[in-house]
Amino acid sequence: MNQHRIANDSADDARRATLRDRVLAHGRRLGWSAHAVIAFTEQLTRHPWKRCSCAELATVLGEYRRLLGVDALARHDVKISHIGLGKRQPERRCRDVAHD
Numbered sequence: 001m002n003q004h005r006i007a008n009d010s011a012d013d014a015r016r017a018t019l020r021d022r023v024l025a026h027g028r029r030l031g032w033s034a035h036a037v038i039a040f041t042e043q044l045t046r047h048p049w050k051r052c053s054c055a056e057l058a059t060v061l062g063e064y065r066r067l068l069g070v071d072a073l074a075r076h077d078v079k080i081s082h083i084g085l086g087k088r089q090p091e092r093r094c095r096d097v098a099h100d
Contacts, residue, residue: 012054019057020049026064030071 027037038049044063045056052060 015054016052016057019054019061020052023057023061023064026061026068029068030064 023041024034024037027034027040032040041052041057041060042049044060045052047053047056
């Protein structure tokens with residue numbers, strides 16, 4: 001019984017570590033420092049970074065995905081607004097924010 005619980009705790013710890021890495025990676029894509037990402041996460045969850053559950057980290061990850069989507073749309077709108085102004089804009093490749 002104890003070994004089963006230890007295995008589950010280990011799997012949960014590994015999943016939380018993976019989710020933390022993904023949250024940090026998404027924050028970096030927005031240009032945020034690790035400190036800013038952690039502070040934002042703690043504000044959203046109202047828990048210290050190390051105590052965030054898998055469900056909370058998954059929710060935060062979803063928020064970062066939304067922010068990345070808004071950021072991608074904003075960059076697209078800026079590019080469209082310069083059409084016809086005689087200014088050549090460098091081409092930007094849209095990142096696929098739906099996939100990690």
